[in-house]
Amino acid sequence: MPHTALETLRGNELPRSLAVQFEDGTADDVYIVEARRLSPEDAAKLATLRADVQAGLDQLDAGQGKPLDIESLLKRLKSTATNA
Numbered sequence: 001m002p003h004t005a006l007e008t009l010r011g012n013e014l015p016r017s018l019a020v021q022f023e024d025g026t027a028d029d030v031y032i033v034e035a036r037r038l039s040p041e042d043a044a045k046l047a048t049l050r051a052d053v054q055a056g057l058d059q060l061d062a063g064q065g066k067p068l069d070i071e072s073l074l075k076r077l078k079s080t081a082t083n084a
Helices: 016-022 040-061 070-083
Strands: 004-010 030-036
Antiparallel strands (some): 004 030
16 A cells, blocks of 8 residues: 555654553553555545535525434434335
């Protein structure tokens, strides 16, 4: 994978965001950390998703949203499940 890097770190070298996940570890423990970058295709998909979410938030801010009718949604889902 061209977008992956591996590094071996001791417990006291871990970034804080990782160290808190290993509360019972010691400074002498050794961890293999894999760092990944998004592929260009995944980065494009993420950018599209972010734009879609922002468009939805902008619509809500403009008052263009409508309340969610959960009962209607559940009925539709049950109907679809029984017809499948």
